[in-house]
Amino acid sequence: MxxxxxxxxxxxxxxxxxxxxxxxxxxxxxxxxxxxxxxxxxxxxxxxxxxxxxxxxxxxxxxxxxxxxxxxxxxxxxxxxxxxxxxxxxxxxxxxxxxxxxxxxxxxxxxxxxxxxxxxxxxxxxxxxxxxxxEQRLAFLSGYDDVTGLYNRSALLDILDQTICDAKERDVNAAFLLVAIDDFRLINDAYGYRAGDRVLAAVARRIRGRLRDGDIMGRFSGHKLGLVLMGCDENEMAFAAERFLAAVRDDVVATADGTVSITISVGGVAVPHDAGNREEAMERVQESLGVARDSGRGRFVGYSPSPERDAQRQTNITLSQQLIGALSEQRLRLAFQPVVDIHSRETVFHESLLRLAQPDGSIASAGQIVPLAERLGLSRLFDLAVLDRVLETLARHPDARLSLNVAPETAAGADWLAKFAKTVSQRPDIGSRLIVEITETSAIRNLDETAYFVSTVHDLGARLAIDDFGAGFTSFRNLRALRIDMVKIDGSFIATLPTSPDDQIFVRRLVELAQDLGIETVAEWVQDEETVALLSSWGVNRIQGHLSGAATLSPPWK
Structure with a gap:
């Protein structure tokens, strides 16, 4: 050669x-x-x-x-x-x-x-x-974000970790800021996800122009950017954050997909002063960002220690463990309250109400348990457990007709409907003897999701009721679109009905509109015959409350 x-x-x-x-x-x-x-x-x-x-x-x-x-x-x-x-x-x-x-x-x-x-x-x-x-691309992506060209989450958090260690060793200050674009979902919906990426990249460029030498920026997640600011204490964070807020809000962001007006919210935590490790820094900066966003658009909130908040969180942990323990120990009980015909006073169905047997033998009511379960994110688990008990009761008692309440997050998921469908496929008669109650506020939160839920419930043979109707002032057009079978008028309008002209006008109008749409009406919290007389004259179909019978743990079927 x-x-x-x-x-x-x-x-x-x-x-x-x-x-x-x-x-x-x-x-x-x-x-x-x-x-x-x-x-x-x-x-x-x-x-x-x-x-x-x-x-x-x-x-x-x-x-x-x-x-x-x-x-x-x-x-x-x-x-x-x-x-x-x-x-x-x-x-x-x-x-x-x-x-x-x-x-x-x-x-x-x-x-x-x-x-x-x-x-x-x-x-x-x-x-x-x-x-x-x-190979170079893969190497880049291992440490950098593809959209913004900044450090990715993993690399950013490694830098944060090292910064905290260095700050402790050298006895200096640093800060970790978390930036989120306000109403980012609206940008994606209006212009598309590609436009959202471009807006995020544009915001990153603006903020980068206000960083000092030695400061670090990376993509924390989704539409959030993380900033590690060297030599910045808890007092200086606010001034730094204002630079970034102004950099974004003072001018519109022009992209190939359109021009948008953007604001950002910023949360911050001083390290190592208020966060001694990466996990604490992430938790506390996200908490601060949440407070900033709840306060309005374009705000900064720095982390501030709160013994009361920490104590409440510890209490939440204990309560959560107790509630999970109650489920695992099968201490959930059902109480049954009759819903009766307003004229004959014959029971049409019973509402299934949650009760919880306490270790000391006492019984906790739904009013004690449901708000706590909702606050701790446990509603879905309780709804599934209640569904099990209700389906079991319907299967064991052919004469039983029951209603049960479903939380918004449960209705939005698939597992509750899947469990109901599985049982109905084996016992078709059960579906026709069940009424599913969802609150008015959850019904109008996402009409598409609610429409799917209602349609599926109907397909399984069950009926759908709106509970606490009137509290959310949903339009009757939505009720017609959702094919609701029944509305249960919120008890707060019924409790003082004989003495409240405003409540009388409101309830009468609700009943008239429901009648026009062919929707059954149930009045809750009915306590006296005077109230019944008014409701009957307006055409209410059913009543529920202490007058017609309190909730009892003893099954009303033989």
């Missing part, structure tokens, strides 16, 4: 390599000669064979970022008779310092031929630009 004439080995190896974009070579120390097999000139994009005729000449094509001498990087180790293998990657600029880069994979073996230093080497080179680009 030689640099000027493309010769072919007897076995045709050079020709085969050329077809797949590779060339073979042989280097000998004597004369520093490089001999090539295959079309090396075409592979490297050069016209002169002299440019690759020697090892020294080839080394002059190396990019500045590559080893100073290619063969010095290869010839490492000791040859004990069988040669020494090597494989390295390096960059060439065959067209000069400003020309395109060729990334080369160089694989071969060098031989000492009985001496102590390399006398010759044989190998194969190939261009790996595409593979190198992929």
């Amino acid at each position: 030689n640099g000027s004439d493309q010769t072919e080995r007897p076995d045709g190896t050079a020709a085969i390599l050329s077809t797949i974009g590779e060339v073979a070579y042989r280097w000998t120390r004597e004369g520093d000669r490089l001999e090539w097999g295959g079309d090396a000139l075409a592979l490297f994009g050069i016209a002169s064979a002299e440019a690759i005729a020697t090892g020294h000449a080839f080394d002059t094509l190396l990019d500045d970022a590559s080893p100073l001498a290619r063969h010095d990087s290869l010839l490492i180790g000791a040859d004990h008779g069988g040669g020494v293998p090597y494989q390295i990657e390096y960059a060439l600029r065959p067209s000069g310092p400003r020309g395109p880069v060729l990334w080369i994979e160089d694989t071969g073996r060098w031989y000492a031929d009985g001496g102590e230093t390399a006398r010759r080497a044989e190998g194969v080179m190939r261009v790996i630009n595409e593979r190198h680009a992929r």
Whole structure:
């Protein structure tokens, strides 16, 4: 093989390599000669064979970022008779310092031929630009965010961790700020998710322009950016945050998808003063951001220690454990309150009400348990447990007709409906004897979700009632669209009905509209006959309350 004439080995190896974009070579120390097999000139994009005729000449094509001498990087180790293998990657600029880069994979073996230093080497080179680009991309993504070009969450939190350690060791201050774009979901809905990414990148550029040397910014999650500010204490955080707030709010953000007016909310925590480790910093900065967003758009709130808040959280943990324990110990009970016909006073169905047996033998009511379960995010677990008991009761008592309440988050999920559907598929009669109650506020929170829930409940043979009707002032157009079967008028309008002209007007109008739509009405909290007389004159169908019967733990069926 030689640099000027493309010769072919007897076995045709050079020709085969050329077809797949590779060339073979042989280097000998004597004369520093490089001999090539295959079309090396075409592979490297050069016209002169002299440019690759020697090892020294080839080394002059190396990019500045590559080893100073290619063969010095290869010839490492000791040859004990069988040669020494090597494989390295390096960059060439065959067209000069400003020309395109060729990334080369160089694989071969060098031989000492009985001496102590390399006398010759044989190998194969190939261009790996595409593979190198992929590897560089993966390396970038391992530490950086694709959308903003900033540090990604993992790298940002590693930097935060190191900053906290350094601040403790050197007794200096730092701060961790969390920035969120206000109403980001509206941007995605109006312009699309790609526009949302562009807005996030634009906000990041603006904030980066207000950072000091040494400050760090990364993408924390979704539409949130994390900032690590060096030499910044709890008092200086507010001034720093105002720089960032102003950078975003003082001018509109123009993107290829449209121009939007943006504000941000910022939470902050001083480290290590108010957070001694990464976990505490993340928890407290997100808490501060939540307070800022609840206060309105474009606000900053710094973390402030609160013994009362910490005590309440500890209490929540204890209460949560107690509620979970009650479920696992099967201490949940059902109480049944009759809903009766307003004229005959015959029971039409019973509402199933949650009760919880306490370890001391006392019984906790739904009013004690439900708000606590909702606050602690346990409503779904209790709703599923109540559903089990209700379905079991309906299966055991063919004459039973029951209603049960479902929390908003439960209705939005799939597992409650799946459990109900499984039971109805085995006992079709159960569906027709069940009324599912959802609150008015949950019904109008997401009409699409509610419509799906109502439709599925109807398909399973059950009926749907709106509980506490009137408290949320939903439109009757929504009731008609949702195909609601029944409304239960909120008891707060019924309790003082005989003495409240305003409540009388309101309830009468509700009943009239419900009648026009063919929707049954149930009045809650009915306590006296005077109230019944008014409700009956307006056309209310059913009543519920102490007058018609209190809730009891004893099943009303034999």
